Every structure is written in C-alpha cells, then in structure tokens.
Amino acid sequence: MQHLSMAETIGSTYGKYPRIMGAIVGICGGIVVITSQILVISEAIGMCVNLVNPFLITILATLLLIFYSTFGGIRAVTYTDV
Numbered sequence: 533m534q535h536l537s538m539a540e541t542i543g544s545t546y547g548k549y550p551r552i553m554g555a556i557v558g559i560c561g562g563i564v565v566i567t568s569q570i571l572v573i574s575e576a577i578g579m580c581v582n583l584v585n586p587f588l589i590t591i592l593a594t595l596l597l598i599f600y601s602t603f604g605g606i607r608a609v610t611y612t613d614v
Contacts, residue, residue, distance in 0.1 A: 570594055 535541045539558055543551025573593035574586070583589055 566597075569597060573597060 535544065537555070537558065539551050539554035542554040570590065570593050573596060574590045577593055577596075578586065578589050581589070
C-alpha cells in the first residue's frame with residue numbers, strides 16, 4: 533500500500549475527514565503513552581530520591597526519557613545497520 537501511517541491508509545479508503553480523525557486519535561494515543569511513561573519514571577525516581585520539589589523530579593524524568601530515547605534510538609539503529 534506504500535502508506536506511512538494508519539491515517540494515510542484510512543484517508544485513501546474513506547476520504548479526508550476520517551483521515552483527520554485517525555490522525556488526531558493517533559496523536560492523542562501517543563500523548564497518553566508518553567505521559568504515562570513520564571509519570572511512572574517520576575514515581576520511581578521519587579521513591580529512590582527524597583527531593584522536596586516533585587516538579588523537579590518530573591522535569592528530571594522528562595529529560596531522562598528524552599535523552600534515553602534519543603541516544604538509545606541512535607544506538608539501536610547503528611547496531612542494527614552494522
């Protein structure tokens with residue numbers, strides 16, 4: 533089918549508006565998954581480190597997730613290609 537996303541497949545079959553709805557649902561699903569990952573990481577760090585400000589723990593968890601995804605993704609692609 534040579535489509536890069538489910539929304540593109542839905543759009544080619546059903547039209548413009550179902551494609552937009554599919555894209556919005558996909559984006560919302562991604563936001564929910566990333567938010568739950570940040571919450572779980574924040575709870576785990578909060579249990580190990582007794583910091584007074586929980587906002588700081590959330591920022592730390594978000595940065596940890598971003599850096600891990602960035603460098604872990606690069607490492608995985610490099611390892612797979614080699």
